[in-house]
Amino acid sequence: MRCAYFDAGVCRSCTWMGRPHGEQVADKERHCADLLGERADLRWLPPVTGRESRYRNKAKMVVGGSAEHPRLGILDAGGRGIDLQGCGLYPGTLAASFPLLAAFVTRANLTPYDVPTRTGELKNLLVTQSPDGELMVRFVLRSQEPVARIRKHLPWLLDAVPQLRVVSVNLLPDHRAVLEGDREIPLTETQTLRMRVNGIDLHLRPQSFFQTNTEVAAALYRHATSWVEELAPASVWDLYCGVGGFALHVAAPGREVVGIETSVEAIASATQSASARGLSGVRFAAGDATQFALAAESAPELVIVNPPRRGIGDELSRWLEDSDVRHVVYSSCNAASLARDLAVMPSLRPRRAQVLDMFPQTPHYEVLTLLERV
Numbered sequence: 001m002r003c004a005y006f007d008a009g010v011c012r013s014c015t016w017m018g019r020p021h022g023e024q025v026a027d028k029e030r031h032c033a034d035l036l037g038e039r040a041d042l043r044w045l046p047p048v049t050g051r052e053s054r055y056r057n058k059a060k061m062v063v064g065g066s067a068e069h070p071r072l073g074i075l076d077a078g079g080r081g082i083d084l085q086g087c088g089l090y091p092g093t094l095a096a097s098f099p100l101l102a103a104f105v106t107r108a109n110l111t112p113y114d115v116p117t118r119t120g121e122l123k124n125l126l127v128t129q130s131p132d133g134e135l136m137v138r139f140v141l142r143s144q145e146p147v148a149r150i151r152k153h154l155p156w157l158l159d160a161v162p163q164l165r166v167v168s169v170n171l172l173p174d175h176r177a178v179l180e181g182d183r184e185i186p187l188t189e190t191q192t193l194r195m196r197v198n199g200i201d202l203h204l205r206p207q208s209f210f211q212t213n214t215e216v217a218a219a220l221y222r223h224a225t226s227w228v229e230e231l232a233p234a235s236v237w238d239l240y241c242g243v244g245g246f247a248l249h250v251a252a253p254g255r256e257v258v259g260i261e262t263s264v265e266a267i268a269s270a271t272q273s274a275s276a277r278g279l280s281g282v283r284f285a286a287g288d289a290t291q292f293a294l295a296a297e298s299a300p301e302l303v304i305v306n307p308p309r310r311g312i313g314d315e316l317s318r319w320l321e322d323s324d325v326r327h328v329v330y331s332s333c334n335a336a337s338l339a340r341d342l343a344v345m346p347s348l349r350p351r352r353a354q355v356l357d358m359f360p361q362t363p364h365y366e367v368l369t370l371l372e373r374v
């Protein structure tokens, strides 16, 4: 794939842009195999690949320029906005919303936040596209000052972008290089975007994580589910469950499934999905994964973990090592932290591993592993 922004040197976010896709995937497999080391009893399954472009379901656009001429994209080294509305990573409906969102910024007179002078209001636009082509838009603002203007002009935006289902404001008052703050102000009655994956309705609210690449995420959930089905455990924990993707896929009659996640919003979404499906054996609770495991009276037969980049860490790895959990399905977006965690769990041996190319044009990838107690 080629990218005019990359070739012109204005955006270098996709560091592998221009490299043949097959070569990228082979490098990711090699990288992962090196980190996991020589293991005679580990079977590598063929990698999962999806489309090379238009695969990102979420755009995190920094807003620069002026209210009259907003730029949606990234900031340069001097803190000025670079417009990347033509970025090839975003799917059709999402990409088509950018010029309309830019027109809305002008219409509602939303002054972009200027990093060097710390003035202005609109910091970021966060846009998510569901598999059905519906959109969630979040305006990340420095203060509530523009909220009334956004509300006033919102009917225009809802009319201009008919796929728009969820709109909210997120407040990020401090001058920090983060994407969003803690406080969310809903602007539409609907505050949940339906993310239909493999025929299962997941629900995404603002402030919840969703796998970046819906097509590859669907394969991730399918493959993990087929491994779990083979083992047919009576009890499963889904730790770091987010909106419940793994838990809702592996739910089955007679199986007890518990999902644990720190985000209260994500747990509300997961609970909504479970009750809509009438799943009585699935329960979700907000909390820290490690603390939950350490406090539990008994361990399940199988544990799924899908932690952030830092991995599950020493404490939870040690707990798993000392527990009588027979199998762990570990889905990782950082093979380096996976390898560190594996070193703390020598009794849980990786039997299967599969690289999933969740982030084409970058060195990042997801790896799904099945660990078995020896």
Ligand SMILES: C[S@@+](CC[C@H](N)C(=O)[O-])C[C@H]1O[C@@H](n2cnc3c(N)ncnc32)[C@H](O)[C@@H]1O
Residues within 6 Å of the ligand: 208, 209, 210, 211, 239, 240, 241, 242, 243, 244, 245, 246, 260, 261, 262, 263, 266, 287, 288, 289, 290, 306, 307, 308
């Ligand atoms: C890589 S995401 C995985 C989400 C989910 N499994 C999925 O498929 O969408 C990691 C999740 O871990 C959650 N998280 C972060 N720290 C946590 C902790 N200490 N305990 C439980 N969940 C945590 C995050 O909020 C995020 O939703």
